[in-house]
Structures are given as structure tokens and as C-alpha cells.
Amino acid sequence: MEQTKIAKYKFLAEPFHCDYSNHLFMGHLGNHLLNAADFHSTERGFGMNYLMPRHKTWVLSRLVIEMDEMPSSYDDFYVETWVESAMRYFTSRNYAISAADGHMLGYGRSVWAMIDTQSRQPTDIFSIHDGAINNYIDKDYPCPIASPSRVKMGDEAVKVMELKTRYNDVDINGHINSVKYIEHVLDLFPVDWYKSHFLKRFEIAYVAEAHGGDVLTFYQEQTADGAYCIRITKRADDDATETEVARGKAVFIEK
Amino acid sequence: MEQTKIAKYKFLAEPFHCDYSNHLFMGHLGNHLLNAADFHSTERGFGMNYLMPRHKTWVLSRLVIEMDEMPSSYDDFYVETWVESAMRYFTSRNYAISAADGHMLGYGRSVWAMIDTQSRQPTDIFSIHDGAINNYIDKDYPCPIASPSRVKMGDEAVKVMELKTRYNDVDINGHINSVKYIEHVLDLFPVDWYKSHFLKRFEIAYVAEAHGGDVLTFYQEQTADGAYCIRITKRADDDATETEVARGKAVFIEK
Known part of the structure; x- marks a missing residue:
């Protein structure tokens, strides 16, 4: 089946995954983004299930989530995800999170590396299905939040x-x-x-x-x-x- | 819509909800059982969403889960749930957990009370929709595990x-x-x-x-x-x- 560059998945803000203010915990939202990434890559031939028997895996390197609003308990919400860029050892994957009525709730950005599970060393992303990931790159779909920053910390911590x-x-x-x-x-x-x-x-x-x-x-x-x-x-x-x-x-x- | 006594819900053993042995964590399975209970009761008119504006809620009193096998990551699995009995202040709800191919993985039993959210005191379960819960009791559907026991502890703890x-x-x-x-x-x-x-x-x-x-x-x-x-x-x-x-x-x- 021909796959689109961008995939969209529906999730439910489960009641026991919400905080006392009745909104989804950030950790559970993060989990849904990771699931969306996993589903998207699996459906396009470069997911964990394909990689694992080949002694390779995706490793999350950076994740940033910026929200205007969090889903409330029992809300359906949607996560769109796509690959914004791919280099030999790193790929950038974005997320757009929207409510059931279509209004945007927030966005996410992530950076993933692919490693060899035996050597634990970085491995060539383009080696998978002759660089299949390159067929799915969308540089232009909007993700209007700042990239992950280098978190600078002084001696004050x-x-x-x-x-x-x-x-x-x-x-x-x-x-x-x-x-x-x-x-x-x-x-x-x-x-x-x-x-x-x-x-x-x-x-x-x-x-x-x-x-x-x-x-x-x-x-x-x-x-x-x-x-x-x-x-x-x-x-x-x-x-x-x-x-x-x-x-x-x-x-x-x-x- | 006429509702059956027993409801069956499909869940996914999400990869990030699995332990290092690649099997679903018991906590996440427990969460799925609570979700199934919530969906079942909501669809039949006595769920949290109906109760909350009326200052009542379900409170989980006991839960027991007994498994022959845990779902592995990416496995679909099913949770059936039904009400085995209802008294004025307590109801017993059971669960049957099965794999995608239909074989049984395990079972659960739970006891719930309904409380008034203002007084925090027990409240009459039969007061909801003229005892609607009584229309959904199935005493006979098999749940072949022992009921929650009284956990006896000595001074050795x-x-x-x-x-x-x-x-x-x-x-x-x-x-x-x-x-x-x-x-x-x-x-x-x-x-x-x-x-x-x-x-x-x-x-x-x-x-x-x-x-x-x-x-x-x-x-x-x-x-x-x-x-x-x-x-x-x-x-x-x-x-x-x-x-x-x-x-x-x-x-x-x-x-």
C-alpha cells in the first residue's frame, strides 16, 4: 500500500492518565508521541519490529513538546507525525497534536539515532531498504515551535x-x-x-x-x-x- | 441502543508499556481493566461521566488479577468485563483477558463501592436510573479464579x-x-x-x-x-x- 508522508493517529486521554486538574499527564502524551513515531515508521518499513531482528534499533536522542492546551479526560485527540529530515546517523521527526474538533493543541519535535544493538554504535539510517526513509521526508509541513535547544547549565544547579x-x-x-x-x-x-x-x-x-x-x-x-x-x-x-x-x-x- | 451484559474491548500491549522481558507490565494491565470497567459502565448509563455531575463516583475497593500469560509487546488483546453481582453499596465486576487468537490469558475480579463525593460516604448503587445495574448482572459467565482474599499479616512484616x-x-x-x-x-x-x-x-x-x-x-x-x-x-x-x-x-x- 502506498503510504503518505504524514500519518495521523487517534488517541484517547484515558481518565487514569490525567492529573488532578483533569488534563493528560505530559509523560503519557510523550508516550503517545513515541507510539505514533513507532506506528508511522513500522507502516513505512523502517520500524522497530523490522529493525530488531536485524540488530538495529531507533534510539530517542531529543524530544521537545510545546502545548497551548492539554487534552482533558475522555477527549479524543490526534497526533500527526512525519520525518522532517534524515541524515546518515540522525533523523528529525515532528508531531502536531490536535483536538477532535481540529484545533491545534501543540507540537513536538524529536531527534532519533539508529544504533547497532550489538556494538551500541550509530548505524547508517540509509542502509534500511535502500534509504526508504528518504521517500517520506516532508520539510514543509508546519511545526511552529523552536527546535530542541542545548540546555546550558551553570554551577548553580x-x-x-x-x-x-x-x-x-x-x-x-x-x-x-x-x-x-x-x-x-x-x-x-x-x-x-x-x-x-x-x-x-x-x-x-x-x-x-x-x-x-x-x-x-x-x-x-x-x-x-x-x-x-x-x-x-x-x-x-x-x-x-x-x-x-x-x-x-x-x-x-x-x- | 440495547446493550449486552458483557462488553469486550480491544487493547494493544504498547511497546513502552512492556517490561524488559517484553511483556506488559501488570500496572498497565490493571489500567486497561479499569478502562474496560469505565467504558462498560458508561455505555450502560452508570459510568463516572454520568455520576460526577451528580456528586457520586465509583471507588475501587478490591482488585485481583491472575494470569497464565502476559501479552507481549505489539500484541492485541481483549478484555471482557461484566457485573457479577450488585448490592446496595458494593458491586462485583469481573474480567476475562484473552489473546487475539482467542485463547485465555487470565482473569480479574474487582469490588467497587459508590460514594457521595461531598460526604465521601457510601451511596445507594440502586438509586442510579432505578437500579439500572440490575439489568446487566451475569452471575454465570465463568471467572475461574479465587475471589479477593482477606490479606492476613502478622507482626513479621x-x-x-x-x-x-x-x-x-x-x-x-x-x-x-x-x-x-x-x-x-x-x-x-x-x-x-x-x-x-x-x-x-x-x-x-x-x-x-x-x-x-x-x-x-x-x-x-x-x-x-x-x-x-x-x-x-x-x-x-x-x-x-x-x-x-x-x-x-x-x-x-x-x-
Whole structure:
């Protein structure tokens, strides 16, 4: 079947995936974007299911989501996704999130690498089906949000949480689940904070892989009004040596 | 539209909802059962969406899930749900979980109360649409697993984890999400434990409500080979007084 460049998927804001303000949690929205990416790439011949037996996989490198509004519980909503560009080792994939009545709720951008699952080294994206991904690039479809930024942090960052990763943090690959990082970062802010603040933009860069049992340490620095940068390190339970695994930024606006 | 007593819903074992063994997490399965219950009751006129404006809601009192097999990532699976019995203040709802090819994966049982959201007191289930729920009771559809048991714990229980609840733990009602308790209990067991053990049966009784910011303490006691009972208490962050909020039991078999 001939596939379009852009795919559109319907999701439901499940009631138990909504926060106390009755809106979808950002972590669950992130999960839906990752699902949309997975469905889109699978339907076009370069998805995880095709790659895994060939010892290759997609690795999420950066994700940014910027919302005007979050779906409420029981809302249907739509995620469009498409590939904006592809290079040998990285591809940019965008998302447009809309309500059932068609109005836009927000957008997302992501950067993915393809790696060899045995060597853990980057592998050539164009080697898959003779560069099939190039047939699906749409450079022009609008995604009016800023690209993931390089999250700059100074020496001001304060250690705010330490967390031992557990069974539910670990994904199919044995690594800490990308979505769990989003949840852990947003858990740094008190429940009451969300009563008066709307999470306008969230971005995260995945630097290295952590594994179940690793201890994550979260360092936070306020960089502007409502803007917080977070650095996450891992260490073994019995070792004080920390290695950076991710860097995120949350930008809130007052409700 | 005339509704059947039993409803059947299709779900997908999403890849990011699977553990490192490539099988659906029990917490996510629990979430799907709660969704099925919600869809079934909504379609028959006694769901949350009908109750909420009338200051009533369903409260999950007990849940037990017993599995022969867990769906693998990308598997479609089905959840059938029906009301086995209804009394004035409690109703029993069952679940049958099957694979796409029709073979049974497992079953679930649950007990729900209906409460007044203002007084937080039990309210008469039969007051909704002149006892509409009675039109949908199926006593005979098979659910061949034991009912939720009274989890008996002695003085042997050992404190194994303390956890401050955070933003992502809190549901629409401002309480700790029922599914999060399941995840936190299963996180008591090391990641490696799940490499050699299959979670055969999980049950939980919800005793009292906890709120975001409460500190949960987990006490664990092994009661038989592979069987672990867990008592969860809550306390305010600045107060040592503990109140029991839930009691669970996990039964593992060796793989």
C-alpha cells in the first residue's frame, strides 16, 4: 500500500492518565508521541519490529513538546507525525497534536539515532531498504515551535532528588524508559505548583543509557521566570561516581 | 441502543508499556481493566461521566488479577468485563483477558463501592436510573479464579520502602492513583527477581485514600513460597502517625 508522508493517529486521554486538574499527564502524551513515531515508521518499513531482528534499533536522542492546551479526560485527540529530515546517523521527526474538533493543541519535535544493538554504535539510517526513509521526508509541513535547544547549565544547579530506579522504570531494552525520565523530572515540582502553573514546554536530551538499579540524581537550576533546567546523572548503588544521562528543561507559565 | 451484559474491548500491549522481558507490565494491565470497567459502565448509563455531575463516583475497593500469560509487546488483546453481582453499596465486576487468537490469558475480579463525593460516604448503587445495574448482572459467565482474599499479616512484616508521593501519583480526584499502588508494590522486588519469576496473581485492597505529598511506607511479609503480603500506610511528611491505606499480595511462580 502506498503510504503518505504524514500519518495521523487517534488517541484517547484515558481518565487514569490525567492529573488532578483533569488534563493528560505530559509523560503519557510523550508516550503517545513515541507510539505514533513507532506506528508511522513500522507502516513505512523502517520500524522497530523490522529493525530488531536485524540488530538495529531507533534510539530517542531529543524530544521537545510545546502545548497551548492539554487534552482533558475522555477527549479524543490526534497526533500527526512525519520525518522532517534524515541524515546518515540522525533523523528529525515532528508531531502536531490536535483536538477532535481540529484545533491545534501543540507540537513536538524529536531527534532519533539508529544504533547497532550489538556494538551500541550509530548505524547508517540509509542502509534500511535502500534509504526508504528518504521517500517520506516532508520539510514543509508546519511545526511552529523552536527546535530542541542545548540546555546550558551553570554551577548553580542544586541537587534536588535522588532516586533508585526500579522494575517499572526499565523498558524492553533493559534501559530506563524515556517516558519515566519525563515523569521523574516533573515530579520534582510539588503537586501544588501545578495548581497555579501550566507546563508550556518540556524538552529532554538523552545523553547516555541508565539501567535498572542505577541511582539517578537530579540537579535543578532556575534559568528564567518559570524556566527550570534539570541535569540527571546515574551512579551504581555502591559507587559515588556520577555520569550524566539526561538533561531536561521545563518551562511553566502562570495559569 | 440495547446493550449486552458483557462488553469486550480491544487493547494493544504498547511497546513502552512492556517490561524488559517484553511483556506488559501488570500496572498497565490493571489500567486497561479499569478502562474496560469505565467504558462498560458508561455505555450502560452508570459510568463516572454520568455520576460526577451528580456528586457520586465509583471507588475501587478490591482488585485481583491472575494470569497464565502476559501479552507481549505489539500484541492485541481483549478484555471482557461484566457485573457479577450488585448490592446496595458494593458491586462485583469481573474480567476475562484473552489473546487475539482467542485463547485465555487470565482473569480479574474487582469490588467497587459508590460514594457521595461531598460526604465521601457510601451511596445507594440502586438509586442510579432505578437500579439500572440490575439489568446487566451475569452471575454465570465463568471467572475461574479465587475471589479477593482477606490479606492476613502478622507482626513479621518488615518495613521495606518509604516513598513520598508526587505529582504523577495523583489522580483526577486528588488521590493516589490505584494503578500507582500496583507499580509501587511491584517495585519492591528487584529487577533481577522478574528474570526468574512470573507474577501469577496480584491482589490489592484499598482501605483509605492517600493524597499527593503523603509518605507511603511499605511493609512486606513472606507468607508462603513465592507469596508476599504487603501493607501500605500513609503519613504526613511532618508526622510519624501512620494510617493503613492498602494491603496487597503478590504470588510469583518460578519461570
